[in-house]
Amino acid sequence: MDITTQQPTAPPAPGPAAPQDKRAARGATRPGDRIFLGFSRGSGIFVLVIMAAIAAFLTYRASIAISKNEANFFTAFEWNPSGIPPEFGIAVLAFGTIVSSVIAMVIAVPIAVGIALFITHYAPRRLGGPIGYVIDLLAAVPSIVYGLWGALVLVPHLEGLYGWLDDYLGWTGIFEWNGGAPRSLFTVGILLAIMILPIITNVSREVFRQVPRMHEEAALALGATRWEVIRMSVLPFGRSGVISASMLGLGRALGETMAVAMVLSSSFDINASLLDTGGGTFAQNIASKFNEATEMGRDALIASGLVLFVITLLVNGAARLIIARRKEYSGANA
Amino acid sequence: MSHATLSPQRSSLRGATLPKWFAWAVAAGSVAAGLGISAAAGLNSDIQWALIAAALFVVGSYAISAKVEGRRQAKDRTATSMVWVAFLLAVVPLASLVWETVKRGVKVLDGYFLTHSMGVVADTEPGGGIYHAILGTLEQVGLATLISVPVGVLTAIYLVEYGRGRLAKAVTFFVDVMTGIPSIVAGLFVLSVWILMLDMGPSGFAGSMALSILMIPVVVRSTEEMLKLVPNELREASLALGVPKWRTILKVVLPTSIGGIITGVMLAIARITGETAPVLLLVWVTNFINTNPFQDPQASLPMYIYLQYANSGGSGAAYDRAWAAALTLIAFIMILNLVARGIARWKAPKTGR
Numbered sequence: 084m085d086i087t088t089q090q091p092t093a094p095p096a097p098g099p100a101a102p103q104d105k106r107a108a109r110g111a112t113r114p115g116d117r118i119f120l121g122f123s124r125g126s127g128i129f130v131l132v133i134m135a136a137i138a139a140f141l142t143y144r145a146s147i148a149i150s151k152n153e154a155n156f157f158t159a160f161e162w163n164p165s166g167i168p169p170e171f172g173i174a175v176l177a178f179g180t181i182v183s184s185v186i187a188m189v190i191a192v193p194i195a196v197g198i199a200l201f202i203t204h205y206a207p208r209r210l211g212g213p214i215g216y217v218i219d220l221l222a223a224v225p226s227i228v229y230g231l232w233g234a235l236v237l238v239p240h241l242e243g244l245y246g247w248l249d250d251y252l253g254w255t256g257i258f259e260w261n262g263g264a265p266r267s268l269f270t271v272g273i274l275l276a277i278m279i280l281p282i283i284t285n286v287s288r289e290v291f292r293q294v295p296r297m298h299e300e301a302a303l304a305l306g307a308t309r310w311e312v313i314r315m316s317v318l319p320f321g322r323s324g325v326i327s328a329s330m331l332g333l334g335r336a337l338g339e340t341m342a343v344a345m346v347l348s349s350s351f352d353i354n355a356s357l358l359d360t361g362g363g364t365f366a367q368n369i370a371s372k373f374n375e376a377t378e379m380g381r382d383a384l385i386a387s388g389l390v391l392f393v394i395t396l397l398v399n400g401a402a403r404l405i406i407a408r409r410k411e412y413s414g415a416n417a
Numbered sequence: 418m419s420h421a422t423l424s425p426q427r428s429s430l431r432g433a434t435l436p437k438w439f440a441w442a443v444a445a446g447s448v449a450a451g452l453g454i455s456a457a458a459g460l461n462s463d464i465q466w467a468l469i470a471a472a473l474f475v476v477g478s479y480a481i482s483a484k485v486e487g488r489r490q491a492k493d494r495t496a497t498s499m500v501w502v503a504f505l506l507a508v509v510p511l512a513s514l515v516w517e518t519v520k521r522g523v524k525v526l527d528g529y530f531l532t533h534s535m536g537v538v539a540d541t542e543p544g545g546g547i548y549h550a551i552l553g554t555l556e557q558v559g560l561a562t563l564i565s566v567p568v569g570v571l572t573a574i575y576l577v578e579y580g581r582g583r584l585a586k587a588v589t590f591f592v593d594v595m596t597g598i599p600s601i602v603a604g605l606f607v608l609s610v611w612i613l614m615l616d617m618g619p620s621g622f623a624g625s626m627a628l629s630i631l632m633i634p635v636v637v638r639s640t641e642e643m644l645k646l647v648p649n650e651l652r653e654a655s656l657a658l659g660v661p662k663w664r665t666i667l668k669v670v671l672p673t674s675i676g677g678i679i680t681g682v683m684l685a686i687a688r689i690t691g692e693t694a695p696v697l698l699l700v701w702v703t704n705f706i707n708t709n710p711f712q713d714p715q716a717s718l719p720m721y722i723y724l725q726y727a728n729s730g731g732s733g734a735a736y737d738r739a740w741a742a743a744l745t746l747i748a749f750i751m752i753l754n755l756v757a758r759g760i761a762r763w764k765a766p767k768t769g770r
Contacts, residue, residue: 113661115664119662119663119666119667120579123574123578123579124575124584126567126572126575127571127585127588130572130588130637131587131591133595134591134594136606137602137630141609193503194503194506194507197499197503198504200500201500205497205501221511223688223751224691225690225746226691227693227719228743230723230726231518231722231726231739232514232518234726235517236513236514236517237510280507308489308490310493310495331597334599337599338598338599338601340600340694341694345723345726345727366601366694369601370694370697370698382613384605385609388601388602388605391601392598395599395602396594396597399593399594399596402597403590403593
């Protein structure tokens with residue numbers, strides 16, 4: 084790469100004429116080259132400008148809304164931006180977003196790591212390829228279809244599980260169920276887990292595949308069982324990759340909109356029990372409240388969107404930094 | 418390890434091993450027990466007996482194997498069965514998703530459905546179709562592609578062919594971060610600029626702008642990977658002949674990697690076709706055919722699905738239409754994916770030299 088990225092320049096003449104030659108060489112760059120470089124550098128700068136503009140415009144609209152807000156933006160349990168006086172806060176949304184994402188991660192990460200191990204180390208060789216292929220395709224299924232499936236297929240099937248959780252774990256308080264439709268944050272968490280499985284699996288699989296063959300064979304030669312090989316050579320090697328894969332999945336779960344909006348029966352309060360309907364997430368709230376929002380309401384929604392933007396930026400940035408330390412497996416295409 | 422002698426030994430060097438059918442036997446036993454327990458306890462959920470069976474399988478195989486083969490082998494078996502359970506647990510919902518969509522989708526999916534709009538059909542009645550939605554989706558996605566492909570490919574060229582120093586590093590990092598922007602945030606951004614500040618109405622084009630924000634980073638990433646695969650010798654040969662750099666890029670580098678770039682673009686299109694959130698904010702939806710993407714609300718497949726689900730008060734006909742539209746959408750995305758991968762494989766020997 085180094086060789087080609089340098090402009091072909093004339094060999095430097097010896098002595099005091101050198102600086103002039105340099106200028107002459109630069110001048111010799113053809114106009115076509117300069118125009119083309121200008122266009123491609125311009126596109127690169129355009130990308131940066133978009134990112135800056137997103138941050139700037141969201142902050143601007145959000146500041147309009149927050150300056151008129153009579154309640155505390157971070158702690159208020161209300162969403163009434165077009166009321167007099169306007170009052171809204173993101174406490175419920177932050178709670179719902181975090182809880183549903185945490186549930187999704189707790190379910191999805193172990194299973195995704197399991198599938199990745201299955202594909203790379205357990206499945207018969209003939210199966211591994213096609214399964215990876217199918218997982219790739221599933222990553223492309225749009226969230227609206229997951230939402231439709233979640234609302235019409237998953238929700239009715241969860242009643243049994245809810246009853247069971249209530250019977251045996253109801254005493255904990257978190258798993259108390261009062262018999263409403265199972266459209267709670269818990270269901271959202273399960274659906275999000277299913278949705279982020281493919282991406283976490285894809286990235287983890289790539290990492291596990293890059294474990295040096297020698298490490299594994301050394302462990303095998305010492306008489307290790309397959310599980311010991313995985314624990315001693317595969318998992319330590321892939322740890323940072325799995326962490327960043329999980330954070331990519333987390334970023335997706337945090338920003339998921341339509342599937343949550345279709346499954347959750349939302350309300351603006353926080354329940355002690357995960358199984359009770361109610362609560363909301365940032366993205367879901369924007370999608371559901373947008374239609375009836377006045378201009379002030381839209382600004383308030385943009386303010387909550389700004390918070391979501393900052394959170395996902397932090398999560399994704401962290402994931403990218405972990406990946407960047409190990410350049411070989413960029414998960415960006417997954 | 419070699420002390421256990423509960424099962425017939427083949428070699429004195431290896432410990433006792435359970436026969437190959439052992440895992441299958443335990444699996445069959447635990448499925449039967451799971452079914453039995455849930456029947457006895459009157460549980461009526463499919464999920465539960467599977468969970469019970471899975472737990473029984475893991476515990477059962479550990480217990481028996483620990484007794485016969487020893488601790489380490491038992492742990493290995495547990496790990497194996499956990500991995501299998503993880504795989505099956507994931508397959509069930511994903512298979513169900515595909516199965517239900519196909520099964521319920523084919524009910525009303527026919528030529529009439531594809532060529533008619535919802536113009537004269539109430540949401541709760543049977544009939545109607547998705548012609549207007551297909552039209553809208555194609556126009557919005559087409560416009561988004563027109564915006565993002567030049568920007569994305571040029572950015573990738575900058576990063577690979579010219580990029581050095583801070584600017585290139587910043588662009589690389591922010592392209593990475595941009596991949597993670599939630600679609601609703603992209604929608605809010607265009608909303609705040611286009612609709613709130615410039616006072617434009619909802620239109621297909623507004624949606625396209627938000628979609629291209631989502632599409633650009635994907636195009637940049639895949640194009641970058643492809644350009645890096647082009648061998649340096651080709652560039653050097655061209656430059657050595659005195660060909661200007663820009664012509665080298667246009668005539669040598671791009672043609673060599675064009676297959677991979679097309680693949681990347683198609684995968685990016687497949688990714689944004691199903692985006693709903695920005696469309697909900699910026700394009701809205703209509704039941705009528707609107708061929709002009711620059712004015713007035715337009716329908717699109719994802720919004721059509723959402724509308725049929727949300728605004729129909731649970732009417733069966735509307736749900737049927739939603740599933741049929743979902744099937745159309747998935748089919749479209751899958752075909753794009755398969756064709757893209759086909760092109761990648763077909764062009765691979767040339768680029769991957």
